[in-house]
Amino acid sequence: MGIQRIESVVYSVEDLAECVRFFSDLGLALVTRTDDQAVFETIVKQTVRLHASPIAGAPPALEPGPTIREVVWGVDTPEALSDLVDALAKDREVVGDEGGVYHTIDETGFGLGLTLAGPSVAEVVTPREANVLGHVRRWNAPVTSAGRVRPLRMCHLALNIPKAGRDEAVALYTDRLGFVPTDIVRPMGVFMRCEGDADHHNFLLCHRPDRAGVNHVAFEVPGFDEVIEGGNHMVGQGWREARRLGRHTIGSNVFRFVHAPCGGRVELAADMDRVDGTYGTRVHETAPPHHIWTLRTSGDPKDDQ
DSSP: OOEEEEEEEEEEOSOHHHHHHHHHHHTOEEEEEOSSEEEEEOTTOOEEEEESSOOTTOOOOSSSSSEEEEEEEEESOHHHHHHHHHHHTTSSOOEEOTTSOEEEEOSSSOEEEEEEOOOOOOTTOOOOOOEETTEEOOOSOOOOOOOSOOOOEEEEEEEEEESTTHHHHHHIIIIITOOEEEEEETTTEEEEEOTTOOBSOSEEEEEESSOOEEEEEEEEOSSHHHHHHHHHHHHHTTOOEEEEEEEESSSOOEEEEEEOTTSSEEEEEEOOOBOOGGGOOEEESSOOOSEEEEOOOTTSGGGGO
16 A cells, blocks of 8 residues: 555754753653754654754755754555655665665655554544534543643644645655645645545645745644643643644644744644545645634634724
8 A cells, every 4th residue: 555654754953952842842752862863752653853963864954944854654565665665766866774764855855765664553542522412422421631642643744845846746746656635726735645544634745936844744632622732731831832723624633733943833633534535636726715713812803893
């Protein structure tokens, strides 16, 4: 089935201590820490890698300041991995390392890696039961706090790419790496999913007039409560919220965004659409609304009208 999931996201950072504090507050597990590097894990063992010193073999950064330097995708079998490496090597150098990761560069200039995927199922997850008239699922059990929120996995990421060359940038992932476009928003970007995952999207290439860089990395949490409580914890730790709580139109997931010191933003996400081959590819000539709803307060200007 080919690519299954995001395996690793590699950042170059300026303030390693601040980035370590950020991902610790987010609820990831710190695996290793040195004077110039740190590695965090999600529950399903994907990694976030932070480098405060030059990254050997990495392509030049595409934007000033801290940013993503490479995204490594996990593949299900050695045979599929070999086939994908061969597909990339037709017109670019692909270099393998001792850890079994094959490194190259995509059309925009981002580092692109392939390796064998780890297990993606988090057996520890027990979704909360909900009650509604006619569909009672929780008896004699009051809801309590979700407690310390720990992301299950990196479920998707979004990278900004220039509009010039966007078709070629997308084609590398769809034609050679097997990504399946789910929603093509002509003015904005292309949402696509891995062959081996049912999430509406695992990857978004977002068109910008003339720049490339990190947009966001999304971490799945078990549900709505965890999105709210996890976001509240981040705000309570002093991190700055980037967008109010809401639910996306494309993908339908509940979201909360926080500015990240490693570059771009981090999203807490839950309840994304799951799709299969019958979903097809939806093409939008104009951009749908960004969200179905976002949290409003009595202080919003619209509420004063």
